[in-house]
Structure formats: C-alpha cells, structure tokens
Amino acid sequence: MSAKRLAFAVSASFLLASSLAARAHEDEAPGGKLGKVSFPTSCARAVQPTFERAVAMLHSFWYNLAEKTFADILAQDPGCTVTAWGYAAILMSNPLAGAGASAEGAKKAQAAIDNARRTPPKTQRERDYVEAVAAYYEDWANRPEKARQLSRSKAFEALAAKYPKDDEAQIFSALYIAGTQSQADQTYAAYMKAVAILEPQFKKHPNHPGVAHYLIHSYDAPPIAPKGLVAARRYAGIAPDAPHALHMPSHIFTRVGSWEESIATNLRSATVARTAADWPEAYHASDYAVYAYLQLGRDDEARLTMEEALRFSGGDSPSPAFPYAAAAMPARLAMERGDWKAAAQLKPIASKLPFTDALTYFARAIGAARSGDVAAAEKDAGQLAEIHRRLETAKNAYWATEVEVQRLAVAGWIAQAKGNAEEGAKLMRASADLEDRNEKHIVTPGRIVPARELLGEMLLEQKQPAAALKEFETSQVREPNRFRNYAGSAIAAEAMGDRKKAAEYYAKLLELSKKGDGNRPELARAKAYVAQQ
Amino acid sequence: MRIAAVLLAALALGGASFPTHADPAETDSDLAATDQDYAAGRKAIVARQWEEAIARLRKAEVRNPDHADLQNDLGYAYRNLKQFDAAFRHYKRALELQPRHRGAHEYIGEAYLMVGDVPNAEKHLAALRAICLLPCEELTDLEKAFAKYRR
Numbered sequence: 001m002s003a004k005r006l007a008f009a010v011s012a013s014f015l016l017a018s019s020l021a022a023r024a025h026e027d028e029a030p031g032g033k034l035g036k037v038s039f040p041t042s043c044a045r046a047v048q049p050t051f052e053r054a055v056a057m058l059h060s061f062w063y064n065l066a067e068k069t070f071a072d073i074l075a076q077d078p079g080c081t082v083t084a085w086g087y088a089a090i091l092m093s094n095p096l097a098g099a100g101a102s103a104e105g106a107k108k109a110q111a112a113i114d115n116a117r118r119t120p121p122k123t124q125r126e127r128d129y130v131e132a133v134a135a136y137y138e139d140w141a142n143r144p145e146k147a148r149q150l151s152r153s154k155a156f157e158a159l160a161a162k163y164p165k166d167d168e169a170q171i172f173s174a175l176y177i178a179g180t181q182s183q184a185d186q187t188y189a190a191y192m193k194a195v196a197i198l199e200p201q202f203k204k205h206p207n208h209p210g211v212a213h214y215l216i217h218s219y220d221a222p223p224i225a226p227k228g229l230v231a232a233r234r235y236a237g238i239a240p241d242a243p244h245a246l247h248m249p250s251h252i253f254t255r256v257g258s259w260e261e262s263i264a265t266n267l268r269s270a271t272v273a274r275t276a277a278d279w280p281e282a283y284h285a286s287d288y289a290v291y292a293y294l295q296l297g298r299d300d301e302a303r304l305t306m307e308e309a310l311r312f313s314g315g316d317s318p319s320p321a322f323p324y325a326a327a328a329m330p331a332r333l334a335m336e337r338g339d340w341k342a343a344a345q346l347k348p349i350a351s352k353l354p355f356t357d358a359l360t361y362f363a364r365a366i367g368a369a370r371s372g373d374v375a376a377a378e379k380d381a382g383q384l385a386e387i388h389r390r391l392e393t394a395k396n397a398y399w400a401t402e403v404e405v406q407r408l409a410v411a412g413w414i415a416q417a418k419g420n421a422e423e424g425a426k427l428m429r430a431s432a433d434l435e436d437r438n439e440k441h442i443v444t445p446g447r448i449v450p451a452r453e454l455l456g457e458m459l460l461e462q463k464q465p466a467a468a469l470k471e472f473e474t475s476q477v478r479e480p481n482r483f484r485n486y487a488g489s490a491i492a493a494e495a496m497g498d499r500k501k502a503a504e505y506y507a508k509l510l511e512l513s514k515k516g517d518g519n520r521p522e523l524a525r526a527k528a529y530v531a532q533q
Numbered sequence: 534m535r536i537a538a539v540l541l542a543a544l545a546l547g548g549a550s551f552p553t554h555a556d557p558a559e560t561d562s563d564l565a566a567t568d569q570d571y572a573a574g575r576k577a578i579v580a581r582q583w584e585e586a587i588a589r590l591r592k593a594e595v596r597n598p599d600h601a602d603l604q605n606d607l608g609y610a611y612r613n614l615k616q617f618d619a620a621f622r623h624y625k626r627a628l629e630l631q632p633r634h635r636g637a638h639e640y641i642g643e644a645y646l647m648v649g650d651v652p653n654a655e656k657h658l659a660a661l662r663a664i665c666l667l668p669c670e671e672l673t674d675l676e677k678a679f680a681k682y683r684r
Contacts, residue, residue, distance in 0.1 A: 144597055385667075407667055
C-alpha cells in the first residue's frame with residue numbers, strides 16, 4: 001500500500017469512526033441519528049417515537065426506510081391511520097424534482113387516503129393532514145403535475161394557517177411552496193417565499209432535518225447559493241445517518257466552489273450509503289467528491305475515491321446515479337487534468353441510459369481531437385450522433401440537448417484540429433450558448449467540463465487571449481473556483497500582457513491547489529510566474 | 534413475523550403494496566413510459582390511425598399541457614387529416630415551448646408548403662439552418678420538401 005493510499009484509507013476510517021461514535025446513542029433506533037422532529041399524534045404512546053422518526057426520514061427523503069417504518073407503525077397500532085398522510089407524501093416522491101407520483105403510486109396513495117377516510121384518525125388535525133395530502137391526488141389522472149403541485153401547496157398553506165402553532169405544518173408548507181418554483185423564474189419567488197417561512201423555523205429548531213434540508217434546496221440556484229451555506233454546513237451534523245443529508249449540502253458547496261467541504265461531506269455520505277447498501281447514493285456522492293478533489297489538484301485522492309467507488313457493483317436500481325457516476329468519474333479524471341491521450345483511450349461502458357454512455361464518447365472524442373487523432377475523434381463523434389438520435393426518438397429532450405452540446409463541442413475541436421479555426425470557434429460557441437440555456441441536472445455536480453471553459457481554451461490556442469479571458473470570466477459566474485478556469489484565465493491574462501490580472505489568477509490557482517499533488521504543468525508555470533514578480 | 538407485519542400494514546392501507554425506492558437523483562422520464570394515453574397516441578400515429586391518435590393525445594394533453602413533443606405529435610396527426618388550422622396551432626405551441634424543436638420546424642414548414650404558404654415555410658427552413666450547425670435529418674427533409682414543391 002502506498003503512503004498516499006494508506007493515508008486515504010486512514011482518513012476514510014477516521015471519518016467512519018467519528019460518525020459511529022457520534023451516533024452511538026441513537027444506534028438502536030431505525031435509521032440512526034436523523035435530527036429532532038416533534039409531531040404529536042393520537043396514536044398509541046408506544047409508536048409515537050417511531051412515528052417521529054418516520055417523519056424525520058420523510059424530511060431527509062429517505063423514502064424506502066420511511067415507508068417501512070410507517071408500515072411497522074400501522075401494524076403495531078391499526079388505529080394510527082394518520083400514517084396514510086406519511087405514506088401518500090412518500091409516493092409524491094421528491095417534491096423538488098418535479099416528476100411527481102407515478103400512475104401506480106397515485107393509485108396506492110389514493111387507496112391509503114380512502115382507507116384513512118373510512119377509519120379516520122382520532123383528531124381533527126390528523127384528519128386535516130390526510131386531507132391536505134389528498135388535495136394533490138384529487139382527480140390525479142386528469143390534471144397536469146403543475147396543477148397538482150399548486151393544489152398541494154395551497155392545501156398545506158391552509159393547514160399551516162389553521163394550525164399556526166404547528167411547526168411541522170409550517171415546514172411542510174414551505175417545502176411544497178418551494179416545489180412550485182418554476183425554472184423560468186429568475187427571481188426565485190417561490191423559493192424566497194419558502195425561505196421566509198424556513199429561516200425563523202431554523203432559529204427555533206436548529207436540529208430539525210427538514211428545515212435545514214429545505215433551506216438548502218430553496219437556495220440551490222447560482223445567484224442565491226451563498227445564502228444556503230449555513231444550512232448546508234449544519235444539515236449533515238443534524239442527520240448524519242441519512243445518506244441524502246450527508247450528500248445534499250454539497251449541492252451548495254459545489255455551487256460556491258467550497259471543495260474541502262464538498263469532499264468531507266461526500267466521503268461520509270458514500271461511506272454511510274455503502275453501509276446501507278444504497279449504491280446509487282454511494283456512487284452519486286463519490287462523483288461529487290471526485291469533482292471536488294480535481295478542483296484542488298488532489299488528483300491521487302480523486303483517483304482513489306473513484307477506484308473505491310468502482311469496487312462495488314451499482315446494484316439493480318433504475319436510478320441514473322450509478323451509470324452516470326461510473327462513466328463521469330474516469331472522464332473527469334482525464335479531462336480535468338488535460339490528459340487528452342488518456343481521455344481518448346477511455347473504455348466505453350454500455351448502460352441502459354444512452355446519455356451516460358455519451359459522457360465517455362464525448363471525453364474520447366475531445367481527447368482524440370486535442371491529441372491530433374482526427375479519425376478517432378470523428379469515429380466517436382459518430383457514436384455521439386447515434387446516441388443523440390436515440391434520445392430524440394425516445395423524446396428525451398433534456399438529455400438530447402446535453403448530448404447536442406457535446407456534439408457541437410466535439411465538432412468544434414475536430415474543426416480546430418483540421419486547421420479550421422473560425423469554424424471551430426463558431427461550433428464551440430454554439431455549444432457553450434446551448435449549455436448555458438440548459439440548467440445542469442441534479443445527477444451531476446457539473447458537466448464533465450463546462451463548454452464555455454472549453455471555448456476559452458480553444459480561443460487561447462487560436463492566440464486570442466482577450467476573447468479567451470472574457471469566456472473564462474463569464475464561465476466563473478456559474479462555475480466558480482475551478483482549477484482549469486483559473487489556469488486558463490491566468491495564461492490568457494499573461495498573453496495579453498495584463499501582469500496584475502495574471503498574477504492574481506496564478507496566485508488563486510496556487511492557493512486553490514496548495515494541498516494538491518503539484519504535478520500539473522499549469523502549477524509549474526504559475527510558480528515560475530509568481531517567482532518572477 | 535416482520536413480513537407478516539408489513540403485509541398486515543399493507544392491507545390496512547387499503548391493500549396497497551409499498552412503493553419502490555424513490556431516488557432524489559431521479560431523471561426526466563420518457564412520457565411514453567409514464568403516460569398510457571401518450572404511449573397509445575404515439576402507437577396510433579405509427580399505425581396511421583389519426584383520429585385515434587388525436588383522441589389519446591388530447592387525453593394525455595390534459596395532464597401534460599406543456600410537453601413540446603406531444604404538441605408536435607398532435608400537429609402531425611391533424612396535418613395528416615388535412616385539418617391545417619389545428620395542425621398549425623399545435624406546431625406553434627410546440628415551438629413556443631421549445632423554440633429549437635427541430636421536428637416541429639420541419640413539420641410546420643412542410644405544412645406551410647402543403648397550403649402554398651412559401652414565405653412562412655422559408656422562415657422555418659431558415660430556423661433549421663441556424664439550429665442545425667451539425668447535419669440534421671429535419672433540415673435535409675425540409676429541403677427535399679422544398680425541392681419537390683418547386684418541381
């Protein structure tokens with residue numbers, strides 16, 4: 001075992017040991033430490049603590065364990081029919097992902113609600129919870145998801161207004177308000193409305209899993225992400241045994257470029273997820289950690305994290321998190337280091353999801369084109385075209401657009417390799433513009449490399465440093481604190497003769513990678529430049 | 534004992550079985566995989582049963598009013614029935630929802646040629662030329678439709 005590998009193993013063991021020690025007092029309870037939730041019910045006293053744990057699981061989107069826990073409660077206390085609310089809430093799935101309940105799920109939820117209506121919960125408040133969730137499922141088959149979301153939001157707002165002292169009602173109301181946020185609304189009105197409810201609750205309940213969790217989601221957009229840092233830093237400590245709670249803060253850490261924090265929380269998330277045999281979550285967290293390590297120039301640790309993740313099979317989950325991460329991690333490792341030959345030699349991994357296969361072909365094609373092997377790049381471009389056709393046939397517009405971004409970038413670098421600079425820049429710019437119009441998917445911390453950063457690199461190769469710097473600085477707005485961006489910005493500023501800016505960017509690069517391996521060629525250049533000053 | 538408890542709970546919940554794991558990183562699903570009416574509508578299009586296609590797609594539209602592909606499919610079905618007003622309405626809606634929808638640009642362009650409205654057809658040809666920086670079938674097919682029209 002190398003010193004680096006040993007240090008990595010010790011570090012991972014320490015994280016696990018710390019986590020285990022911290023939660024020792026809650027280990028007997030299902031799910032471990034999940035934060036503090038108070039949800040009084042009329043159910044048998046014996047099941048009350050378990051009911052509150054099930055609600056805590058619901059708040060951390062730990063749906064599979066929550067569903068089993070609600071079922072166990074009902075088995076123990078058949079009169080506890082307020083469990084129908086929890087069950088129907090689980091079946092709505094992630095309220096912030098927009099997909100909503102499946103047709104089969106809606107039928108099951110309606111059956112549970114009907115059962116609770118036949119055997120009503122003992123208190124009016126509990127009956128009101130069941131009716132609030134029922135508003136989402138009403139006439140389900142004949143309404144669009146947006147209408148269902150709006151009904152749910154209004155019903156829970158009414159519930160919160162009727163029970164102003166019931167903080168759970170306020171918190172769920174905020175979640176479902178946030179769930180109505182339109183991607184087209186750049187004022188983030190629904191998110192801000194949710195935040196107005198959640199921030200005072202956060203002061204009142206600093207250990208509540210839902211409050212911290214929903215604040216992170218409500219700030220999960222580039223211009224407002226820094227406001228979510230407090231909640232992000234606290235959530236993992238509130239519910240350290242919920243895999244999603246450990247990973248979720250890194251959505252904010254990635255948005256603001258806080259790589260150390262992203263690594264710490266994702267390594268813990270991956271470990272806990274593996275312990276729980278939650279393979280998609282383990283892969284998802286590992287991919288985020290690899291992305292963060294690479295920004296710090298900690299390439300060996302990125303590789304070891306990837307290798308550790310790939311030791312385990314992804315299981316048979318239909319989630320895209322496993323195949324996406326399995327394809328993304330090797331592609332990131334090659335491309336973020338500018339190792340074009342390694343990128344060109346990546347092994348394609350066939351999966352059931354063509355858009356994950358595209359990641360490898362994209363990296364191969366860019367790697368080949370930037371290594372001068374145009375024939376190989378064109379062959380892989382053909383694979384991307386075929387994948388794009390399949391996605392369009394399947395009417396998968398989002399991922400078809402993502403693959404089109406990749407195709408345009410590949411065509412741009414092929415044109416550049418053939419000496420057609422103008423055509424190359426035109427295609428690469430079209431790729432960057434298209435990518436900017438398509439928000440990144442939550443399955444990924446970021447695209448393999450941002451298209452606008454690739455445009456900056458191409459313009460640098462074309463001896464247009466001022467134009468290149470403009471693209472790098474535009475890219476920083478959405479993708480802050482990235483290694484390749486600072487390196488490109490510094491080189492562009494140096495080529496322009498802007499010594500002050502070049503020194504600033506080289507200094508940022510050195511600061512960013514101060515714990516890194518120090519092997520990347522950009523760092524030697526940065527050190528030499530700073531030494532000259 | 535645990536299995537019995539879960540089954541008992543499922544029965545008490547109205548006979549419902551429990552949902553499969555809902556992953557927070559779920560992806561956009563193919564509408565045909567989640568909406569039976571949309572799937573049936575598309576099947577009817579393949580079978581060239583235009584009225585059946587319209588009936589099923591209209592049902593799916595109630596649940597999915599902002600789905601560009603569904604609007605494009607409705608446009609196509611109406612176009613084949615020579616109901617051009619309805620076809621144009623749905624193609625335009627598809628392009629409102631997704632301005633770079635290549636299929637909708639091609640089909641509405643062809644529809645304009647079918648009614649002899651060349652200036653409007655040319656607008657969509659120009660749009661496809663701007664969108665298709667890489668070769669795309671939609672542009673080739675609309676160019677062929679123009680060539681045929683002009684013969």
